[in-house]
Amino acid sequence: VGEDSHGTMMAGLLVANGKFYGAAPGVDLSVALALGPSGTSGQEDRVAQAIRWCRITQKADIVSLSLGSEPGDGMGIQSETVLAVQEALDAGIFVVAAAGNTGYDTSISDVSVPANLRGVIAVGASTYGGSVWSNSANGSLLDPYSQENRSYPNQKPEVSAPGVLLFSTTSTQIEPPYAYSTGTSDSTVLVSGALALILELHGTALAGDDGVIDSEEMEIVKRSLASSCSKTAISGSPHDEKGGYGILDAAQWASDIAFELNIAD
Template sequence: FSNLTLAGFRDFYEGEHDLVRDVGEDSHGTMMTGLLAADGKFRGAAPEVDLSVALALGPSGTSGQEDRVAQAIRWCRITQKADIVSLSLGSEPGDGMGIQSETTLAVQEALDAGIFVVAAAGNTGDDPDISDVSVPANLPGVIAVGSSTRSGGVWSNSAGGSLTNPYGDGNRSYPDQKPEVTAPGVLLFSTTTTLIEPPYAYSTGTSDSTVLVTGALALILELHGAALAGDDGVIDSDEMGIVKRALASSCDKTGIDGSPHDARGGYGILDAVQWASDIAFELNLA
């Protein structure tokens, strides 16, 4: 991170706002930051991104108080004026973050403000008692991200999505079926605590995949953000729909055997170049 200057840091866990750190036992935040913004020998998905970091989870990966995550999301929206909120976290449906929780309300506020939200689908694919992706990835406007393996298949623990929409009547429909996309998420090499030498380690999970989709979207907004916002300079629900439709149409469907949508594989594996191209086509820029 030699050239990384944070756009902002806020500690919603202990209130130590001047001490940038990772309190996680497994250095989860540092690993996700590396996958996004590392700028050394190993480079992240978007190494020149303007990055704000909100510390909202404790050492074990839980916040203790669910509204801390909501506060972090609102800080990203109101104070940092973020373009994307990346959430490498989630709660099992029906546990912790409910559909009317402060976190889901904060996510919906971000979406309504034209901020893209990318969230982990969850690592519960092997649990028959869990029938949907994590909260808040299960919100209609959120891009829910599952994990693909190195061989291009769907990771066995990547959570599956339900046909039904828990926030309304009826079934989910294109392009909001869950999850929307998978991205590499098995044994990714990233930065970790400096207590290890060299400070690198492998990481696996939908959290990792989420960061790669976030990085791709950040680069796409750098390329097409002004055109998406239009004359009024605001990305509204119509423009967000363009981005989601382009994501669905651009995914590589090899890993889901050409299916239009798979309950665990989504619309397919992330193809960032094709995603950008499909957005340009929808905006008549191609």
């Protein structure tokens, strides 16, 4: 998917089911080509259309966005992409988005758009050794939409996950068709995969008697994510501007959600 196989690599990290396995190989995956042919840039209205397609046509449970724009560059606060993401959140769809790879740039003060929206799970990257990747974007204390300080469990980013030199599928023009990839795009897929498996386990209980996932249930998921993260990479602090609430622990995340819902895990 795309000339540089960015989408192909992200899809492989999620659903590969051959010699190598993705994070959640049994999930139903719909792919929207939201970026341009290079896979590194795209038109904002196309991204918004892709998100709305996931919501309206595909009835997605999760929208995984391995993309983003620097704050103030392209996707503005009232941009179509931001509006489309908020529509998805309002419809009970979880949105997981890349925090960005701008940690080296001190002039950029927040995670990418739309990862900076309150309801979105913004994902940073960690290394094979279990530390936070140095180029993972820094989050800001200030929410640019409300102009208020962010608070638990919605500080940015929310979580880090492995995202450095991940091995995945690539163009079939390469033999063998595998390559390494690095970035918060990759770590985003792993968090989306973990969430998909959790919804398979606990989705019915999470939706409750009315069968609807709304802001209250989304808060349970985010609160459980924050409480379940491994704090080792962030030196035990409650939250880190680059590492979030810590590194993803998918099994503990599932257990914490089960505890919140008062069900056996």
